[in-house]
Amino acid sequence: MSPRLFPHVDKVAHFGVFFILAFISHHAFKFKVWFHLLLLSLYGAGIEWMQDSLPYRQASTADFIADVAGAISYFVLFYFWARWRKKQHG
Template sequence: MTLFQYRMIFWLAFIISCFGFFSEVEQGPVLFSHFDKVMHFGVFAVLTLLFQKGFGLNWKIGLALAVIYGAAVEIIQGAFAGRQASFGDWVADILGAIAALYVLYVLNRKQVEQ
């Protein structure tokens, strides 16, 4: 894929994540305990992966932006009726970003070795 395609997919995923994080959620049956943490981890892993592939900035900048976005999500969710801020969700966000950066590191290392 081209940088442009990664960037467009990143922005699409970012907008979708905003709708997901900032819309009202109906409390239905939970698939398993801590399902929301898994979702936060996955969303931030995908966003970080797409961001790094599309913009190619230093990994520290990507991680810092993920940490800031995760904190902003939790602060804003705390202001919505029916939503609540969660330190655990923020930790899951950060771990998802770190996991994506690690995967990119391993993939880049393998490419260099070849």
């Protein structure tokens, strides 16, 4: 096993990847926010479920939580950015 930069670096990676997936999903499809979050949550759950069926891998609730947190964080950040931008530009 390779040395890690810091504890739980994989959770940071899960968070970041799902933040980026939320950005891509949001710009590619004009769904309601709740539907984006549902799809991304199902995708994260599916990944964990499939991992659990592979030898030498296991599902992780913490990974799933990091996935969902990354997606939610994107939409929260986008909401506040859009409000700020609207105030700036009228």
